[in-house]
Amino acid sequence: MASRTVHTAEALSWLAAQPRFDATQAFVTSMPDSSEVPALGFDGWRRWFIDSAAAICRQTADDGVAIFFQTDVKLDGRWVDKGFLVSLGAEAAGSHCLWHKVVCRAPAGLTTFGRPAWAHLLCFSKSLKLEKGQATPDVLPRLGEMPWARAMGVEACEAVCDFLLAHTSAKTVVDPFCGVGTMLAVANRRGLDAVGVELSAKRAAKARELVVAPPKSIKATLTFVSKG
16 A cells, blocks of 8 residues: 655755655655745745755656646736746756646636636656657646645646656655645555655645545546557
């Protein structure tokens, strides 16, 4: 049976105290928006966000992966591109982008306010590569169930697990900003161990117990072709 451990701690402090992770441990996370850390101010949050992405990528094994799920925001009439900010951090850590998917949060053609109708799903590694024949759809049509307002949708989590199981040595998913534990719960259901970190004791408690049902549709939203 897959295991789950959730630490009540500040993510970057916890991360800095760990030895460098190996390829059996994959990072999958969604970092906080500026609205969740207002004390930093926007410019401070932007620097923190880039540095956090870099710290995660530096802790990732050369042949391991770090995957980020991020939704852009509109602030003061301007677009804040979190995919770009994550990429800046990954580049600073010496990682390259293995793939960048768009996850639909709302049907195409629908006007949304504050946040776009889609989210970024980006995967970085220092040494892993994917062959051309392993290309997959760039758009995931559904986000899936969200156990809380800032959760990574269940179908997006399933897509990540599909990739990890098919193309990496990952046995454990590590989420330094795990919230109520959606990614951890899906990873466990797919047979992967899970480690989460959450600053809120209340959310950490939920993350230790969360169970999510598989998507109603068995059809995969993102299928990776295995080598060989």
